[in-house]
Amino acid sequence: MHYVSTRGRAAALGFEDVTLAGLASDGGLYVPEAWPQFSAADIAGLAGLSYVETAVRVMRPFVAGSLTEDELRDLCTTAYGRFSHQAITPLVQLDHRHWLLELFHGPTLAFKDVALQLLGQLFERFLARRDDHLTIVGATSGDTGSAAIDAVAGRDKVDIFMLHPDGRVSDVQRRQMTTVRAPNVHNIAIAGSFDDAQALVKRMFNDADFSARFNLSAVNSINWARLMAQIVYYFYAAVRLGAPDRPVAFSVPTGNFGDVFAGYAAAKMGLPVARLIVATNVNDILHRALSDGDYSQGTVVPTATPSMDIQVSSNFERLLFDAGGRDGAALATQMAGFESSKAMRLTNAQREGAAALFRSARVDADGMALAMRWAHEAAGQVLDPHSAIGLSAARADDLDPAVPVVTLATAHPAKFRDAVERATGIRPGLPARVGSLFEREEAYDRLPATFEAVTAYVADRATPRA
Numbered sequence: 001m002h003y004v005s006t007r008g009r010a011a012a013l014g015f016e017d018v019t020l021a022g023l024a025s026d027g028g029l030y031v032p033e034a035w036p037q038f039s040a041a042d043i044a045g046l047a048g049l050s051y052v053e054t055a056v057r058v059m060r061p062f063v064a065g066s067l068t069e070d071e072l073r074d075l076c077t078t079a080y081g082r083f084s085h086q087a088i089t090p091l092v093q094l095d096h097r098h099w100l101l102e103l104f105h106g107p108t109l110a111f112k113d114v115a116l117q118l119l120g121q122l123f124e125r126f127l128a129r130r131d132d133h134l135t136i137v138g139a140t141s142g143d144t145g146s147a148a149i150d151a152v153a154g155r156d157k158v159d160i161f162m163l164h165p166d167g168r169v170s171d172v173q174r175r176q177m178t179t180v181r182a183p184n185v186h187n188i189a190i191a192g193s194f195d196d197a198q199a200l201v202k203r204m205f206n207d208a209d210f211s212a213r214f215n216l217s218a219v220n221s222i223n224w225a226r227l228m229a230q231i232v233y234y235f236y237a238a239v240r241l242g243a244p245d246r247p248v249a250f251s252v253p254t255g256n257f258g259d260v261f262a263g264y265a266a267a268k269m270g271l272p273v274a275r276l277i278v279a280t281n282v283n284d285i286l287h288r289a290l291s292d293g294d295y296s297q298g299t300v301v302p303t304a305t306p307s308m309d310i311q312v313s314s315n316f317e318r319l320l321f322d323a324g325g326r327d328g329a330a331l332a333t334q335m336a337g338f339e340s341s342k343a344m345r346l347t348n349a350q351r352e353g354a355a356a357l358f359r360s361a362r363v364d365a366d367g368m369a370l371a372m373r374w375a376h377e378a379a380g381q382v383l384d385p386h387s388a389i390g391l392s393a394a395r396a397d398d399l400d401p402a403v404p405v406v407t408l409a410t411a412h413p414a415k416f417r418d419a420v421e422r423a424t425g426i427r428p429g430l431p432a433r434v435g436s437l438f439e440r441e442e443a444y445d446r447l448p449a450t451f452e453a454v455t456a457y458v459a460d461r462a463t464p465r466a
């Protein structure tokens with residue numbers, strides 16, 4: 001399998017190179033050169049398989065040429081061995097048509113573990129083969145950081161520098177990052193928003209000399225391997241609800257458009273997906289883009305769902321590329337326009353391509369709290385705020401009532417227990433697997449949101465390439 005850049009100029013690469021590179025050298029994102037196709041019989045053949053076996057079947061075409069099926073199975077077995085639920089991503093029924101897909105049974109209590117535990121394994125395998133070293137630089141609105149740090153802490157071929165917006169992540173999220181005391185882990189609190197942190201990271205990657213000197217790599221959802229790992233649970237859930245014979249809809253609380261793009265990929269591969277509902281909070285650039293073609297950056301408003309407090313959505317570029325006719329040169333021009341004016345209109349082809357599968361909804365704090373209370377009263381489920389935004393959008397959607405709707409439950413409620421308590425009066429307890437999070441000592445440095453400060457910090461501490 002080869003991967004091409006959404007901006008058309010970077011060379012096509014195999015899976016191993018794409019995983020280690022993260023971003024393409026022309027500033028674009030990698031996508032498979034063609035979507036692998038699953039027939040109805042292939043999908044029916046997934047019935048009853050374990051999560052790991054499903055993962056092997058769904059991902060094996062994407063890694064062809066870089067990993068054998070047995071290698072892939074080994075890595076998946078290790079990656080998912082640390083989840084606290086046998087089903088890895090269990091489905092929970094809320095009422096006759098609404099379901100939750102619980103994606104938070106990994107070590108750091110958010111769905112990011114599903115992809116990052118595997119990515120940590122892939123990095124280790126590929127770096128050992130090459131006897132090489134990587135410097136991971138990432139920006140996090142909370143959950144990516146903790147999941148990435150957990151996945152690579154203590155490994156000697158990787159250093160990780162994680163930028164989070166100072167004061168804008170929950171206490172549990174911050175402690176999950178800053179209490180990991182390993183020599184290769186570096187936490188930085190940036191005086192600014194998540195978008196400021198992400199812009200700094202992007203600029204470091206675009207600095208060819210800096211990037212080559214430290215062999216920079218990304219763990220943000222711009223890394224294709226992460227999205228690939230997330231495709232698996234769409235298949236796993238849909239098959240349990242009757243695919244290939246019955247179509248299933250998904251509602252996805254969305255920020256960087258990574259998780260929901262994995263659902264789009266599943267549909268392109270042949271999974272009968274009736275609809276993908278893109279649920280945003282009041283930071284609604286994606287809702288405006290999908291409902292009205294207006295992709296223009298607003299100012300970030302901090303909410304109870306910090307992992308969705310985003311006004312530039314990196315992975316949306318992948319959809320614009322694929323749904324808009326895969327014209328890399330045209331997209332490069334369109335994205336350059338966006339980068340200079342912070343606004344763009346979707347083309348007709350992009351709008352029509354997206355409308356075939358996507359709907360969107362903007363959910364405010366009241367809508368979120370109502371959904372949390374409904375889930376508790378109707379089904380005894382305590383939801384985290386992000387999952388509640390997804391559920392609110394799912395319940396408001398005008399889909400055929402015969403189609404089951406799966407809301408992706410992206411975080412454990414204890415990760416956002418203050419917000420859950422405010423909405424429902426219930427304070428969820430931390431599960432035993434996070435241990436003594438509140439007794440451990442924290443370590444992180446505060447830096448201004450300037451390129452000079454951050455690059456100097458990284459250059460001081462990272463391992464340059466031999």
Ligand SMILES: *Cc1c(COP(=O)(O)O)cnc(C)c1O
Pocket residue numbers: 110111112143144221253254255256257258259260307308386387410411
């Ligand atoms: C990251 C995250 C999201 C948003 O996912 P994207 O892939 O960025 O769209 C939603 N909920 C939680 C809890 C998250 O950690």
